[in-house]
Amino acid sequence: MSEQGFRAPEAKRIVGISYRQLDYWTRTGLVTPSVKDAHGSGTQRLYSFQDLATLNVIKKLLDTGVSLQRVRKAVDHLRTMDRPPHGVTLMSDGAGVYEAHSPEAVVDLLKNGQGVFAISLDAVYSDLEESVASASKPRARRAAAGGS
DNA sequence: GTTCTTACA
DNA sequence: TGTAAGAA
Numbered sequence: 811m812s813e814q815g816f817r818a819p820e821a822k823r824i825v826g827i828s829y830r831q832l833d834y835w836t837r838t839g840l841v842t843p844s845v846k847d848a849h850g851s852g853t854q855r856l857y858s859f860q861d862l863a864t865l866n867v868i869k870k871l872l873d874t875g876v877s878l879q880r881v882r883k884a885v886d887h888l889r890t891m892d893r894p895p896h897g898v899t900l901m902s903d904g905a906g907v908y909e910a911h912s913p914e915a916v917v918d919l920l921k922n923g924q925g926v927f928a929i930s931l932d933a934v935y936s937d938l939e940e941s942v943a944s945a946s947k948p949r950a951r952r953a954a955a956g957g958s
Numbered sequence: 959g960t961t962c963t964t965a966c967a
Numbered sequence: 968t969g970t971a972a973g974a975a
Binding site for chain 3: 828853
């Protein structure tokens with residue numbers, strides 16, 4: 811009832827990453843708990859919905875093969891905007907990350923061969939909302955999958 | 959006593 | 968990446 815954010819175990823479950831991965835990203839400064847930051851052992855971090863979206867984008871970018879440094883740069887740019895407007899598509903060619911605000915820009919990036927993978931931020935947010943809603947339900951069932 | 963962060967291997 | 972310890 812008094813939870814304004816998502817705790818690390820909750821966040822890691824929603825974005826589908828390991829606890830070690832989330833902890834590593836947080837310690838390296840890739841992501842920052844907007845709600846509450848840990849102040850040492852015993853304290854817990856609280857991630858906001860925006861942070862979950864950022865985590866989801868990071869995971870998707872890493873899955874496409876983007877370097878962690880490029881991901882960090884893209885995330886730093888994404889953190890500047892509070893709420894990305896509809897129609898924003900994140901393009902990636904596996905090496906760099908490009909931001910397209912218009913469908914025309916997406917096509918332009920595709921023509922140049924700089925956009926092999928397209929990530930729609932709107933889709934990320936929509937998927938995140940469903941994930942959060944499903945995670946809040948006690949009937950939620952998750953399947954454990956072996957990762958790297 | 960439980961849960962989460964931090965440190966070490 | 969996994970385990971152990973320390974702290975609220």
